[in-house]
Amino acid sequence: MCGIVGAIANRPVTPILLEGLKRLEYRGYDSAGISVLNPELESVRTAGKVDQLAQQLDNTPLIGSIGIAHTRWATHGEPCERNAHPHHSNDTVAIVHNGIIENYNALKQELIDQGYTFSSDTDSETIAHLLHHLLQSTPDPLQAIQLLREKLQGAYALGILLKDQPNTIFALRQGSPLVIGIGIEEHFIASDSVALLPVTQRHLFLEEGDIAQLTTNELLIIDKAGDTVERPIIECETEAQATSKGHYRHFMQKEMYQQPQTVRDTFANHMHNGRVQDSAFGSNAHAIFQNVQRVRLLACGTSYHAALVASYWIESYAHLPCTVDIASEYRYRDTVVEPNTLFVALSQSGETADT
Template identity: 55%
Template sequence: MCGIVGAVAGRQVQNILLEGLKRLEYRGYDSAGMSILAEEGGLSRQRALGKVAELDKKLQQAPLRGRAGIAHTRWATHGRPSEENAHPHQSGDRLAVVHNGIIENFESLRRELEGQGYTFLSETDTEVVAHLLAREYEQSRDLLQALQRAVARLEGAYALAVAHAAQPDRIVGARKGSPLIVGVGIEEAFLASDPLALLQVTDRFVYLREGDVVQLSDGGVIEVFDDAGQPIERGIEVFEHGDNAISRGNYRHFMLKEIHEQAAVIAKTLEGRLGDGHVMTHIFGSGSGSLMTDVRHIQIVACGTSYHAGMVARYWIEKLAGIPTQVEVASEYRYRDGVVPDNTLFVTLSQSGETADTLAALRHAQSHGGYLASLAICNVPGSSMVRESDLSLMTHAGPEIGVASTKAFTTQLVSLLLLTLALRYARNGDDEMQARLVGALRQLPQLINQGLALDGDIERLSSAFAEKHHALFLGRGTMFPIALEGALKLKEISYIHAEAYPAGELKHGPLALVDSDMPVIAVAPNDELVEKLKSNLQEVRARGGELFVFAEENVAISEGDGVHVLRLPAVDEVIAPLLFTLPLQLLSYHVAVLKGTDVDQPRNLAKSVTVE
């Protein structure tokens, strides 16, 4: 969602901050701004409604000069999108702050500060932070102390970066419930909400932990303090992906590039994790091998696309490992008092590892106890979710810039299948089915490339959707969550209203929607439910619905009037969800291109949902 960039350097920082904002555009935002500390002690600010390009235009006309500063892209929560509500927010003309997250007690703080004579110029919760910091600075005359005292009054989630004209050689920051990292340069230091913002200046990062406060000073001095105010060392980690990971290359959009990267990132996710005929159980962390034998129940918690991955995993785990599994939307799980069966493994799924609802669900589970252990399946090694879980498995998808998740989803599926097979191995040891599936996993990258070769056929098929306003997706078994994911992708980036149902549910209501103007998309692998699915499709066709069927090559579904069939390679039915995801991703992409929407940054959506 919102993005933060800050810098203290031995050079002009305007262009460093601006480039950082451009690299955060994928997260979703509605305005942008920047404040820079002049060496002689002044504070200059520029803000703009809309894209970072609008801020760039203003800076070209009136550059901001200085060697320290903060910048922000805002996604509206409190207050409409406007220049007045854009960050940085100031208290007077001396202190500036940028903020990700939500201050839940901002109304009471605002009343308190207004009663003390502070004037508010915006509708945001962030301006409360600015005035609170200004008040604390007047008492301490030290920006670090002012921040430490101010955050003690804040309730909610925040990542903060603060600058004060009286101390032009430093900036300070704090995090609670929203990510903030420190970039380590050569005699210079940086702040950001995402390491991608800083890859043009460094690949070395300090991942701040919950409650940390940091001070960056001239010469690259970095001081970190824990939530008790004590100095603490945080290790430096090297970012494993090159700067070209956030380039589109020869692709028109990031989403298309990321779809076509799936064979490579799946291969990387599997690398070093498969033994001779089985999955190595130690891949989840220290002690995970023995722990797998103790697991008797699984609780999976996730949001959005990750929730769909968890739904697929439920079928896998119960069928292949024989372990009862529950899957729940994180925003619901965290607000109910559930019953935890003995020896339950708590599994969270998140691309960023900072998804607010999923992280809160993890903390809720830990605070209530009763779980055997927690396992995070995530794409970001230094994220809060990984650090706060007992075990973890990295998906190795690499940076995903497109808001609509593609490669993060399929690498989550691969990781969940590894978990499934590790649980099976812990119970059964080597067996024929495990060996067969490990062999199928080894062939998966090649199979993915075969599926991606259908891109041209799917592009031609997509023209049938250009003028449609609604669509229905159908699947059975593990294909039902894949149908849900296909519907989500189509609505996310093409703005076509799309819903998904188990095909057997058609006659219980959704069939009323079917007519000649309602395209129906079905996924048809060659599994034990395929004959049932074919009967469901006949129900659609009998009512004039136009069918678009993605079918395995040996499934007997014929093309005909109102029936379009695209053939996929034969595949083991356990692996099928991964293969059948591809045409649905490509279909949504090509339909969105035809409709002229913003594929990588669809309206109203953000990449990293770090607020509730």
């Protein structure tokens, strides 16, 4: 699961971007990178930890008041510097990307035929070159990004810098979450609100298909229909220390030990006489549960292992037959679903597209 951070301000943004990346380390990653625009697009990327990126930046400082940064979890291409983000096209476009582009092979071949050269094995570099290509015939960046959204298939979130737009960050959300932070004469983007807590607690979440244009003083959001819209601003109450390891050796250990309390907190407002109320699962849950005759769990990775454990509990306590499927396999199968089957989809990461 990749992490995105972006910032535009009246101060150097590299420290902000680095701190944001550190707060996204819990998501897991294998490489990291930063690009700033001042006035050229300059990048530093590395395989390994954010601390290694910070060390490289000590030797090769990036100075600028607008930039984007990324932590990558390899899906296409091995973990290495050339596959790390941000990806550039012709030194005029830089992008960071969270998600998967399903039709990137076809798009990549079209771009190669147009004369573009690829330096990485990622689907993400295809986005940078495609946007550069679209800008040649559609100079208006918002229109070009709308065309980009139409051509890309998959679930993704993007942060974009354009050399010809030196005072603007662009963002696009399609299937993967993206949050905007609102400061005083500064704006931020991130794939998780925890990355923005040190700089602002005023957040808004882009909705499906939204394109955002951010300057220091203005925020413009265009929805999937092409209309200018406003999204509600939320005062985030999460405490900054919630994203630190604390006294634990690593985030996995922290999450393991915090599971009992996390479950209690989740259901705290839906307990009665020691039992979880149906209302915890939605207003129609009680009526639905009355008709359930079997359960099917869909999950990936470690969530699949958790689903296997849950299937034992469901059969033991609810006395309902329960099957478990790997979600990425299930979506391509021609399955037979019996009536009154309750489906439970478990996300592997909180953002798993195929679940």
